[in-house]
Amino acid sequence: MAFSTIKLQPSLVEQVCARIASEIRDEGGGSNGWLPPERDLALKLGVSRPVVREATKRLELQGLLEVKHGVGTKVVDKLHKPLNGSLALLIPDDKERLRQLVQVRFMLEPENARLAAEHASAAQIRSLRAALTQLEQAQDFETAVVADMTFHREVAAASGNQIATLLLHSLSELIQSSLIRGYSRTSTENAVRQHAAVLGAIEKRNPAAAAQAMREHLITAEADLALPKPKKTSRA
Known part of the structure; x- marks a missing residue:
């Protein structure tokens, strides 16, 4: 039947x-x-x-x-709020949250940059250039963090993938915490140079170079965090 x-x-x-x-x-x-x-x-x-x-x-x-x-x-536009609240409950240790955030950013952001090189409009490229200029001219800690966050959000938006954009936006508070920790240990010099490399590849419509530039930027950002290595758990 x-x-x-x-x-x-x-x-x-x-x-x-x-x-x-x-x-x-x-x-x-x-x-x-x-x-x-x-x-x-x-x-x-x-x-x-x-x-x-x-x-x-x-x-x-x-x-x-x-x-x-x-x-x-x-x-309102607070679609990211539910995830931010859940992350603090799921991973109470702030350093472990940052460590796992880095892993997710490696999964997500090089692909965002690759897609942005393929799909970014002229207006979106201008927005990326404005965010980079804001970072270059930042005279204080807070402005640098905002400019850095804005650049990464604009790359996600330029990817043309709305889910990827929302995912990055959902992680914005945690990314901000990561940037605050990173910038407390280093200057904006590396970030400016590496953001410029990402933008340059996007402007040249070179997806592979954009993804690689973003990956190299994330490697530096991870090093700037200086997170302690996770403790190894013994297996029974």
């Missing part, structure tokens, strides 16, 4: 979540960054207020909305 697969329909709450998220994207952040009042939104969508309330709660947990009680529901 043959059975066909049952196609599960999304729940009403899931449909409302998808509709709200779609409207936010289409409107470029919603009407002045705020959703309509709960009652009005329920009427517009043809659902009950409890369904709207549950949908907005889910989107708040995902970092897309921020519910301000007594004020309204604001559209």
Whole structure:
């Protein structure tokens, strides 16, 4: 006896979540960054207020909305927040978090640079150049960290892969901690030179060179962290 697969329909709450998220994207952040009042939104969508309330709660947990009680529901861009909170619980030791971050960056960022060399628009290359200039001209620690972070985010955005961009953005707080530790031990000289190499390869549309330049940059960044070697665990 043959059975066909049952196609599960999304729940009403899931449909409302998808509709709200779609409207936010289409409107470029919603009407002045705020959703309509709960009652009005329920009427517009043809659902009950409890369904709207549950949908907005889910989107708040995902970092897309921020519910301000007594004020309204604001559209935000905090999609990275859930991951940042989970990482601190999953890996309590800050040095171990940085060590594992380096491993992930080696997996992700050379490929971002390779794709950026293939897909970066002229506007994205200008944004990369602006971030590099900001790093070159940084006169203080905080500005250097922001400029460095901006450059890596722009490379991810220029890759054309939205998942890769979100992944890097999700790691932004941890990457910032890594940069703070690294810059406390060294100057911006190496970072400026290596960022310039990555950008140069992207401008020349040379994917292999862009990936290699990013890999070499990450090797230096890892050394700058001066993390103690992990303790070997004995096997039974």
